[in-house]
Amino acid sequence: MEILILIIVLLVIVLAVGDIRRSLITKPVFKLFKRILPPLSDTEREAMEAGDIWWDGELFSGRPDWQKLLETPEPKLTNEEQAFVDNQLATLLDMLDDFKIVQQDRDLPKPVWDFLRKERFFAMIIGKEYGGLDFSPAANSFIVSRIASRSISAAVSVMVPNSLGPGELLTHYGTDEQKDYWLPRLADGTDIPCFALTGPEAGSDAGAIPDEGIICKGEHEGKEVLGIRLNWSKRYITLAPSATVLGLAFKLYDPEGLFGDKKELGITCALIPTSHKGVVTGDRHFPLNQAFLNGTTYGEDVFIPLEWIIGGADYAGKGWRMLVECLSAGRGISLPALATASGHVTQRMTGAYAYVRQQFGLPIGVFEGVQSAMGKIGGTNYTLESMRRLTVSALCQGKSPSVVTAMTKYHMTEMGREVIEHAMDIHAGKGIQLGPHNYLGHNYMATPVSITVEGANILTRNLMIFGQGATRCHPYVLEEMKAAANPDEEQGLMAFDGLLMKHIGFAVSNVFSSLWMGVTSSRFNETPVSGETGRYYQHLTRFSRGLAMAADVSMLMLGGDLKRKEMISARLGDVLSHLYMASAVLKRFEDEGRQAADLPYVHYAVQHHLHKIGHAFDGFFRNFPKRSVAVLMRAVVFPLGNRFAEPSDQLLQDISTDMMKPGITRDRHTFLCYWKDDENDMTGHMEKAFLAMLEMKDVYKKLRKAQKRGELSSNLNGQALADKAQALNIISAEEAEQLAHTEKLRLTAIGVDSFAPGIIENNQFYTTKGDLRKQAVRD
Structure with a gap:
């Protein structure tokens, strides 16, 4: 003793x-x-320091303040934004014929381009003082999502000028002269912008761009001036074939010391008219059968004045920081908007199709195999919309949370891929055969585009989410790194000393708290709400503590090697991501007034994310290189075992059944899906058939009973079915008339597009003589 x-x-x-x-x-x-300490390159350090810490910091701390999350304002449209949605956006959606855009014109029609310019769709992020709309991130996200539900090609054409590009870079960093000249021209569509970053040797590793500029003297507008001689080769540049102004990222060098003492200044961004001598644009790529303009740009010995650097000469070498700061915001809007549109479209249309399409006299949506896929569509779409809202909420508050937007981009595009694949499985031939009535095909083919751009998903998951989150979101690590990098050894040691004591207390607390929460199954954790969702907050707090503990141990045991252990770090990134996704689901449920009808979706989503967290931890423990440490960590996080299972079959069935019911819940979950009240419309034909069949469900019951009794042949359909049923007095004359119309809608809905000989071969879907589609399409 x-x-x-x-x-x-x-x-x-x-x-x-x-x-x-x-x-x-x-x-x-x-x-x-x-x-x-893992060595950081200049570009890595700047990326690490860019953006803000938001709810990701709370989750990484092990002590999330749930009340703080629930008090975060919902993203809402202003009256002006709502008026634009009700008028200009509605008009645009009515103009879009995606089959014609993609298969016939390979471009947006001129009237659509003119309308986009006139109504300033390209200027949503430009301030009103320059003629822009100055819309909020909420409006930007809503508008792009809604367009994407109609045409991915049109949505991409709108989203790119409103994401990372000249408009945003000029707004944040441009000189007064640059803003005054360029922003009004971009706002009214006089100029169409593109931004050239990616090249043959630099994709997700944008810091590796080989394109270079040399500071030298040259002639500009008849005068000798100090400028830059550029050489570049870029690809995958959206809007490059039609752009009139090119934003260009390159590495800037000053070998003769004409600008200053530094010979290598770093990545720089400049704005160059595409009409400038030596600039080459025009060639197009063909991105997976999509019609948005995407192509190449080249330049050889192109001389520009220093004043063309975005922000002026003072911003020479500061381009990488500019890019990562702007990208962290845009990445949380554009591609997530496309993914959310996929969720809304697939939930609404698949629910309708599963009711309209029948086998063995029953809607295919009552068969359990189909219900499994349908339930996953509905549950995943609930998460998609929840994530879109929560991330936009942060952006609307002026935050630019780089880790959150990385998680949002990666997981939402992956979930977008999942829902469209489930929908294709259910639709089968209806989804495969392209034509004016196919609302899935082009979306399906566009999915890899979202997966690949703005940071390939493999890189985002394996390097960015945890790699940046572990330093930016951790309460002490970033400050400890700064202390260690302090050139004054004594000052660094003093600062490190105070941080280390706090860090030790933090780590010890997380170990014991994680063990306690595991032993007690989180039951003593605080929860901000009561009812069926209360337990979820307790479990998420437990896993937040477990993440904080595992992150500390990993950084301590692996040090710089953790940067190269991508599979290990990716799993901890998955834990953080699924914590965020579950948070978004619970936040949405509260924001919408705890709708009882939403509970199956909420239960499915949160249980799915809890299971994924448990799965990620399990993979982390099984593969952690220090085996004895891994065993101890598992015992702390799962002292009673990992009991977080996938959602039940019953939840999948409840969701699938709900998806086949019209009403408020269906409309709330799929409000971004545009459909026109027209039986010839891409989505309208399915919606009208669905609603008509529901209205006639009692009549169809009579017909099935008559078929079972042998009074009515089961091989009849359409007008023949209506006539025979009336002749046998199974239905009245009025019911027969309604049935004939409903059968026409049903047969169109389950039919697929086919074309007469020569139409596909000669690309004659549409001609100057009129629309040949009605002659060519045989349902």
Whole structure:
């Protein structure tokens, strides 16, 4: 007993007396920390420091403040934005014929381009003082999502000028002269912008761009000026074939010291008219049968004045920071908007199709195999819309949370891929055969585009989410890294000392708290709500603590090697991501007034994310290289075992049944899906058939009973079915008339497009003589 007391006293003295603590503990740890600290390149450091910490920081802390989340304002449209949605956006959607855009014209029609310019769809992020709309991120997201439900090609054409590009870079960094000249021209559509970043040798690793500019003297507008001689080769540049102004990222060098002392200034962004001598644009790529303009740009010995650098000469070499700061916001809007549109379209249309399409006299949506896929569509779409709203909420508050937007981009595009694949499985031939009535095919083919751009998903998951989150979101690591990098050793040590003590307390607390929460199954954790969702908050807090503990142990044990252990770090990134997704689902449920009809969707979504968290932890523990440490961590996080299973079959069935019911819930879950009240419309034909069949469900019951009795042949359909049923007095004359119309809609809905010989071969879907579709299409 005396020895134990002596040890405790010695520990207290060592920890309490600063000089002793720094000599015995802090200095050795400080040296170790500096040795194992993963080396960061300039581009990595700038990316790490870009953006804000938001709810991701709460989740990484192990102590999420749920009340803070629930008090976050919902993203809402202003009256002006709503008027634009009701008028200009509605008009645009009515103009879009996606089959014609993609298969016939390979471009947006001129009237659509003119309308987009006139109504300033390209200027949603440009300030009103320059003629732009100055819309909120909420409006930007809503508008792009709604367009994407109609035409991916049109949505991409609108989203690119409103995402990372000249408009945003000029707004944040441009000189007054640049803003005054370019922004009004971009706002009214006089100029169409593109931004050239990606090249043959630089994709997701944009910092590796080989394109270069050399500071030199040259002639511009008849005068010798100090400028830049550029050489570049870029590809995958959206709107490049039609752009009139080119934003260009390149590495800037000053070998002769004409600009200053530094010979290598770094990545720089400039704005160049495409009409400028030496600029080459026009060639197009053909991205997976999509019609948005995407292509190449080249330049050889192109001379520009220094004033064409975005932000002027003072911003030479600051381009990478500019890009990552702007990308962190745009990445949370554009591609997630496309993914959310996929969710809304697939839920609404698949629910309708599963009711309209029948086998063995029953809607295919009552068969359990189909219900499994349908339930996943509905449950996943609930998460998609929840994530879109929560991320937009942060952006509307002026936040630019880089880790959150990375999670949003990666997981939402992956979930978009999942829902469209489930929908294709259910629709089968209806989804495969392209034509004016196919609302899935082009969306399906566009999915890999979203997966690939703005940071390929493999890179985003394996490097960015946890790699950036572990330093930016951790309460102490980034400050410790700064202390270790301090050139003044003594100052760095003093700063590190205070941080280390806090970090040790943080780590010890997380270990014991994680173990306690695991043993008690989180039941003593606080929850901000009561009812069926209360337990979910308790479980998420438990996993937040587990993440904080596992992250600390990983960084301590693996040090710089953690940067290369991508599979390990990716799993911790998955834990953080699914914590965020589950948070978004619970936040939406509260924001919408705890709708009882939404509970199956909420239960499916949160249980799915909890299961994914458990799965990620399991993979992390099984593959962690320090085996004894892995065993201890597993015992702390799952002392009673991992009991978080996938959602039940019953939940999938409940969701699938709900998807086949018209009403408020269906409309709330699919409001971004545009459909026209027209039986010839791409989505309208399915919606009208669905509603008509529901209205006639009692009549169809009579027909099935008559078929079972052998009075009515089961091989009849359409007008023949209506006539025969009336002749046998199974239905009235009025019911027969309604049935004939409903059968016409049903047969059109389950039919697929086919074309007369020569139409496909000669690309004659549409001609100047009129629309040949009605002659060519045979349902």
